[in-house]
Amino acid sequence: MSQVYDRVALIGLGLIASSMFWAIKRAGLAGEVTGYARSEATRDTARRIGLCDRVCDTAQEAVEGADLVVLCVPVGAMEAVAQDIAPFLKPGTTVSDVGSVKRHVIQTVSPHIPDGVHFIPAHPLAGTEHSGPESGFAELFDNRWCLLVPVEGSDQGAITQLRTLWEGLGSNVDEMDADHHDLVLAVTSHAPHLIAYTMVGVADDLRRVTDSEVIKYSAAGFRDFTRIAASDPTMWRDVFLSNKDATLEILGRFTEELFALQRAIRTGDGEHLFDYFTRTRAIRRGIIDAGQDTDAPDFGRGKGAS
Numbered sequence: 418m419s420q421v422y423d424r425v426a427l428i429g430l431g432l433i434a435s436s437m438f439w440a441i442k443r444a445g446l447a448g449e450v451t452g453y454a455r456s457e458a459t460r461d462t463a464r465r466i467g468l469c470d471r472v473c474d475t476a477q478e479a480v481e482g483a484d485l486v487v488l489c490v491p492v493g494a495m496e497a498v499a500q501d502i503a504p505f506l507k508p509g510t511t512v513s514d515v516g517s518v519k520r521h522v523i524q525t526v527s528p529h530i531p532d533g534v535h536f537i538p539a540h541p542l543a544g545t546e547h548s549g550p551e552s553g554f555a556e557l558f559d560n561r562w563c564l565l566v567p568v569e570g571s572d573q574g575a576i577t578q579l580r581t582l583w584e585g586l587g588s589n590v591d592e593m594d595a596d597h598h599d600l601v602l603a604v605t606s607h608a609p610h611l612i613a614y615t616m617v618g619v620a621d622d623l624r625r626v627t628d629s630e631v632i633k634y635s636a637a638g639f640r641d642f643t644r645i646a647a648s649d650p651t652m653w654r655d656v657f658l659s660n661k662d663a664t665l666e667i668l669g670r671f672t673e674e675l676f677a678l679q680r681a682i683r684t685g686d687g688e689h690l691f692d693y694f695t696r697t698r699a700i701r702r703g704i705i706d707a708g709q710d711t712d713a714p715d716f717g718r719g720k721g722a723s
């Protein structure tokens with residue numbers, strides 16, 4: 418693929434920014450990539466590992482002359498960063514972000530975007546439990562969705578250009594309205610993370626995790642929870658505080674279902690449990706058949722597998 422932007426600036430050099438950088442380089446999508454991180458230690462690490470063509474000591478220096486600026490900081494830090502860089506953006510620049518919540522980012526960042534600058538929020542649905550400048554890798558976005566959430570009146574040419582970048586990073590791209598995005602992600606990502614945090618917290622409360630009994634004898638289910646629960650605390654604090662309504666709505670429904678299952682166990686209602694688990698199994702198989710779980714092992718996918 419050929420170059421999509423002359424100059425890209427990445428603000429916040431963690432998992433997502435570093436993965437974007439390596440994927441941009443893999444496909445030659447930008448002439449120059451500048452980077453800025455708030456902490457000197459992160460900037461030093463970035464320089465040491467060759468992350469970004471130029472690591473800058475100020476956000477101003479990083480965004481000056483950039484055609485695309487991507488905010489890759491926790492959702493709660495987006496507004497402050499937007500405010501800092503706004504005076505230094507050239508007309509015609511596109512500002513985007515990768516935040517896990519969209520309505521809040523639009524509400525807090527939009528007021529700082531100068532006239533003549535395009536703001537096109539985005540969210541790559543790809544990540545790991547690791548964070549920081551050394552955690553990124555070029556393949557992170559391969560065959561994953563990236564959702565673009567254009568605000569009213571967004572420039573079509575700027576949207577198409579950003580779409581081309583994300584396709585070049587390996588993603589499938591779709592567009593979505595911000596409120597719908599936040600509700601969908603509350604179901605597919607935010608509530609599941611909270612449930613994983615809770616489950617691991619419960620195990621810890623039983624004082625067995627650090628004694629290693631829970632770890633030693635943990636089955637795959639619990640181990641998957643611990644992977645998710647190892648995710649960055651700042652990022653996830655911000656996600657829940659900024660996607661409050663949708664997350665609380667989904668957790669309300671979750672609690673109702675949990676009570677129904679609890680009741681079925683107490684009353685010995687095996688039919689309820691069996692029917693419920695049959696329904697959820699069909700959902701999992703639907704995901705695999707649609708080719709959306711690239712991490713899933715291949716066994717059990719053949720016709721007739723039970």
Ligand SMILES: NC(=O)c1ccc[n+]([C@@H]2O[C@H](COP(=O)([O-])OP(=O)(O)OC[C@H]3O[C@@H](n4cnc5c(N)ncnc54)[C@H](O)[C@@H]3O)[C@@H](O)[C@H]2O)c1
Pocket residue numbers: 428429430431432433434453454455456459489490491492494497498515516517518540541542543544545546547548549550649652656
């Ligand atoms: N980790 C995931 O799985 C994932 C997936 C998709 C989207 N996201 C979103 O991407 C964004 C970045 O997440 P990440 O996983 O790369 O996080 P990360 O913790 O790996 O990196 C965030 C970086 O931002 C820096 N930072 C924090 N506050 C800052 C500020 N005020 N000014 C400048 N830099 C600041 C941190 O020092 C760090 O280098 C978040 O908004 C998150 O919601 C994360």
Ligand SMILES: O=C(O)C(=O)C[C@]1(C(=O)O)C=C[C@@H](O)C=C1
Pocket residue numbers: 516517541542543544545546605606607645648
């Ligand atoms: O795979 C993981 O570790 C993730 O949690 C990635 C994940 C997700 O929930 O799928 C987490 C947050 C994002 O905003 C997008 C992706």
